[in-house]
Amino acid sequence: xxxxxxxxxxxxxxxxxxxxxxxxxxxxxxxxxxxxxxxxxxxxxxxxxxxxxxxxxxxxxxxxxxxxxxxxxxxxxxxxxxxxxxxxxxxxxxxxxxxxxxxxxxxxxxxxxxxxxxxxxxxxxxxxxxxxxxxxxxxxx
Amino acid sequence: xxxxxxxxxxxxxxxxxxxxxxxxxxxxxxxxxxxxxxxxxxxxxxxxxxxxxxxxxxxxxxxxxxxxxxxxxxxxxxxxxxxxxxxxxxxxxxxxxxxxxxxxxxxxxxxxxxxxxxxxxxxxxxxxxxxxxxxxxxxxxxxxxxxxxxxxxxxxxxxxxxxxxxxxxxxxxxxxxxxxxxxxxxxxxxxxxxxxxxxxxxxxxxxxxxxxxxxxxxxxxxxxxxxxxxxxxxxxxxxxxxxxxxxxxxxxxxxxxxxxxxxxxxxxxxxxxxxxxxxxxxxxxxxxxxxxxxxxxxxxxxxxxxxxxxxxxxxxxx
Numbered sequence: 080x081x082x083x084x085x086x087x088x089x090x091x092x093x094x095x096x097x098x099x100x101x102x103x104x105x106x107x108x109x110x111x112x113x114x115x116x117x118x119x120x121x122x123x124x125x126x127x128x129x130x131x132x133x134x135x136x137x138x139x140x141x142x143x144x145x146x147x148x149x150x151x152x153x154x155x156x157x158x159x160x161x162x163x164x165x166x167x168x169x170x171x172x173x174x175x176x177x178x179x180x181x182x183x184x185x186x187x188x189x190x191x192x193x194x195x196x197x198x199x200x201x202x203x204x205x206x207x208x209x210x211x212x213x214x215x216x217x218x219x220x
Numbered sequence: 221x222x223x224x225x226x227x228x229x230x231x232x233x234x235x236x237x238x239x240x241x242x243x244x245x246x247x248x249x250x251x252x253x254x255x256x257x258x259x260x261x262x263x264x265x266x267x268x269x270x271x272x273x274x275x276x277x278x279x280x281x282x283x284x285x286x287x288x289x290x291x292x293x294x295x296x297x298x299x300x301x302x303x304x305x306x307x308x309x310x311x312x313x314x315x316x317x318x319x320x321x322x323x324x325x326x327x328x329x330x331x332x333x334x335x336x337x338x339x340x341x342x343x344x345x346x347x348x349x350x351x352x353x354x355x356x357x358x359x360x361x362x363x364x365x366x367x368x369x370x371x372x373x374x375x376x377x378x379x380x381x382x383x384x385x386x387x388x389x390x391x392x393x394x395x396x397x398x399x400x401x402x403x404x405x406x407x408x409x410x411x412x413x414x415x416x417x418x419x420x421x422x423x424x425x426x427x428x429x430x431x432x433x434x435x436x437x438x439x440x441x442x443x444x445x446x447x448x449x450x451x452x453x454x455x456x457x458x459x460x461x462x463x464x465x466x467x468x469x470x471x472x473x474x475x476x477x478x479x480x481x482x483x484x485x486x487x488x489x490x491x492x493x494x495x496x497x498x499x500x501x502x503x504x505x506x507x508x509x510x511x512x513x514x515x516x517x518x519x520x521x522x523x524x525x526x527x528x529x530x531x532x533x534x535x536x537x538x
C-alpha cells in the first residue's frame with residue numbers, strides 16, 4: 080500500500096518535472112522572439128535594444144565626467160596624480176551595471192566645495208579603477 | 221518582509237566589487253536633511269494616496285497596491301498577495317512587484333537617488349521603496365511607500381506596515397534605503413511620464429513595459445515620450461521602432477526622421493528610415509545617402525543597399 084503510494088507520487092513528480100522543463104524551454108524559445116517583434120527587429124530593422132545598450136554606456140560615462148569636471152573633484156584627482164584621460168580609459172573596462180552604479184553615485188554627490196563626499200567618491204573611483212598609481216595599496220585588484 | 225534577488229554580477233575581483241556599496245553608505249550616512257533644491261517647499265505631501273495596512277509579512281503586496289492605486293489601477297490587495305507573495309519566503313521579490321505593476325499596463329520607472337525621490341514627490345507621485353531594516357550582513361527587507369516630507373527634509377512620510385503617513389527621520393530612512401541599494405520605483409498613470417525622466421532610463425522602462433504587457437500598453441507613454449524629447453536621438457529612434465511594430469509606418473517614418481535630424485552621424489536611424497521608406501514605395505535616396513555617410517563601407521550598409529534594392533517599388537509614396 081505504502082510502496083504503491085510512493086511509486087505513484089514519484090511518477091507524478093517526474094511528470095511534473097518534465098512539464099516544468101518543457102514549459103521553461105518553450106519560454107526561452109518564445110520570449111525572445113516575441114520581444115524582437117516588439118522592438119521592431121523582426122523585419123530587418125535595427126532593434127531598440129542594440130542602440131539602447133550603447134546609449135546607456137555613453138550616458139553613464141557622461142554623468143561620471145560631469146562629476147569629475149567639478150572643481151573639487153578635479154583638484155582631488157590632481158592631488159592623486161591621475162589624469163582624466165586615464166580615468167576614461169579604465170571606465171571602458173567596467174561592466175554596464177558597474178558603470179551605472181558609479182554614475183548613480185557620481186550624481187548623488189553633495190553640492191558645495193570641499194565636501195567630504197567628493198573625496199570619498201574620488202578615492203573609491205580610483206580604487207575601483209586601480210588608478211592609485213605608486214600609492215597602490217591593493218595590487219591584487 | 222521581502223527577499224532580494226537582484227544580486228550584482230561580479231565579473232572581477234569581489235573586493236573591488238564590494239567597494240560599490242560602501243560608498244553609497246558613507247554618502248548616505250552624512251545626510252541629516254534630504255537634499256532639497258532651493259526652490260522646493262519645506263514640506264510636501266502627495267494627496268489621495270490610498271492606504272493598505274499590511275497583514276503579517278505582506279508589506280510587498282500592500283506597498284504595490286498603494287502605488288498602483290495611486291496610478292489609477294483599481295486593486296484588491298488580497299489578489300496581489302496571491303500574485304506576488306511567496307509563502308515559503310514570507311516575502312515578495314522586488315522584481316515580482318515591478319513585473320506585477322507592468323502586467324497592469326503601467327510604466328514602472330526606477331528612482332535610485334534621494335534627489336530623484338524628492339523630484340517624484342514634488343510631481344505628486346508616491347515612491348515605492350525597498351529598505352533593509354537590519355544589517356547588510358543580516359538583512360531584513362521591507363517595502364514601503366514614501367508619500368511626502370516635512371521639516372525642510374529632516375523627516376519623510378511613509379505608508380509602511382500598518383501605519384499610514386508615518387513620519388520617519390530622514391537620516392534613518394536614507395540609511396535603510398541605502399542598505400537596499402537605493403532600490404525604488406514610481407508607477408505612473410497611462411500617458412504620464414515620471415518627473416525628471418531621462419531618455420536612456422525611460423526607453424529602457426518602456427521597452428520592459430512592452431515586453432511584459434505588449435506594445436499597445438506602452439503606446440500612450442511612447443507618444444508622451446516623443447513629445448517630451450522631440451530632439452533626442454534615442455527616444456525618437458525607439459519611438460520609430462515602436463510605431464513600426466504597431467504597423468503605423470508613416471508615424472514611424474516621422475520619428476526616424478527626427479532621430480536622423482537629432483544625430484545625423486548615427487547609422488541605425490538612417491537604416492530603419494531607408495527600409496521603411498522603401499517598403500512604402502517612397503524615395504530612399506536621401507536616407508541611403510545619410511546611411512552611406514554615417515557608416516561608409518560597412519557590411520551593414522551593403523546589406524541595407526541590397527535590401528532596399530530588393531524591395532519592389534510601390535505605386536505611390538504612403
